[in-house]
Amino acid sequence: MKEEKNEKLPEFQVEISHPRNKLDISPVEDKIITLEGVAASLPYGSTSGEWGNSGKGWTEQYGTPIGADIKYFSRYEDTFYHLKVDFPVDKIKEYMQRAYAQSEVSMSEESLQEYKILGRNESFNSAQNPYNSFTTLVFGFAPKGMVVVWLRYGIVQIELGKFQAEIIKDDKELEKKFFSKLSVTRAELKQNRFLDISPKEWEDYRIRYSWKPTISSENKNLKRFEMNIIYFNGEAEAILRPWIDNVPLKDRAVPKEINFTWETGANQQFVGRAYFSWEKANEIFRKAGSKGNLEFKVSQDNSSFQILLNGEPLPADSTRVFQTEREFHESYK
Known part of the structure; x- marks a missing residue:
């Protein structure tokens, strides 16, 4: 009976990530609070991956997540924590109705929008429906x-x-529960793993500036197709046609990686990639103030591009241009 009920409820995955290796935590007791009152939980085991992306899948959970009650052990801090939080319900309800555009659409003449109000569990089909809830x-x-x-x-x-x-100051029961499953004692773990680290780096990543990305070229045949941005704060944005030709100015975090696609003629489609350093990029965004225009200026022969913020060079850690999508995707292997 419970399975039948769950099949009718919205589904979602859960990931638990950490900033980098050696900064892992382990849940001891946890539950995700849902609007419908059904049980949902975190994945089994410790955190993994990178900030905002654990790289691991998990069994589907059901319902609308509106809060969390998590007790966890920070292995590198020798500390048990309790996170008891209610998510903003009105915001959650609104975002549960949204479906965001993912890619170009090949079997519809309707113009893409950044997102639509489509409800939960919208199926994704890039040929007919390029949105994901x-x-x-x-x-x-x-x-x-x-x-x-x-x-x-x-x-x-x-x-x-x-x-x-x-x-959690009175942590003896949690300590007994957690360390009963480990082959090391708490004292041994602390001796081998203890680190005293400030959260400032990840707090700073949440700084936002008012800016927009643009793609330009001296080649009059330039056609912009898409841009995917991964931000230092863990967010990710997809910018597609038609709004890629007039990207709205809004508060965005500092970009970590940007990939963009353009065309200048038949058999002349290219993909550009740029990686950024937090310290360098954040300083330049800070100095630029409001209304930043991050321009990717493609060379006449499509072999390279400059990166300018309000006309001033913004150095990237690395840039590359790929002539085909296949070459671009193979570069990740």
Whole structure:
């Protein structure tokens, strides 16, 4: 009977991520609170991956997530924390109705929008329906009890908010429960793993500036197709036609990686990629102030591009141009 009920409820995945290796935490007791009152939980095991992306799948959970009650052990801090938080229900309800565009559409003449109100569990078919509704609830556990939660829609990821877990001072029962399953003692783990790290780095990643990305070229045959941006704060954005020709100015975090596609004629489609350093990019965005225009200026022969913020060079850690989508995707292997 319970399975029948779950089949009628919205589904979602859950991921638990950490900033980087050696900064892992392990849930001890956890539950995700749902609007419908059905049970949902975190994945089994410890955090993994990188900030905002654990790289691991999990059994589907059901319902509409509106909060979390999590007790966890920070292995590198030798500290048990308790995160008890209610998500903003009105915001959750609104975002559960959204479906974000993922890619170009090949079998519809309707213009794409950044997102549509399509309801939950919208099926994704790139040929007919290039939108994805809410797919994954993502947790990020930073030092000192800082927790960030994101909502993922396929390739799009949006920060729901930052929350603060409290230190559990009377932790003897949790210690007994947690370490009974480990082959090391708490003292041994602390001796080998203890790190005193501030959450400032991940807090700073949440800084936003008012800016928009643009693609330009001296070649008059330039056609812009899509741009995918991964931000240092764990968010990800997909920019497609037609709004890629006039991207709206809005508050965005500092970009970590940007990939963009353009064409200048038959058999002349290219993909550009740029990676950025947080320190360099953040300083330039900070100095630029409001209304930033991040321009990717493609050379006449499509072999390279400049990156300018309000006309001033913005250095990238690396840039590359690929002549085909296949060459671009193979570069990730």
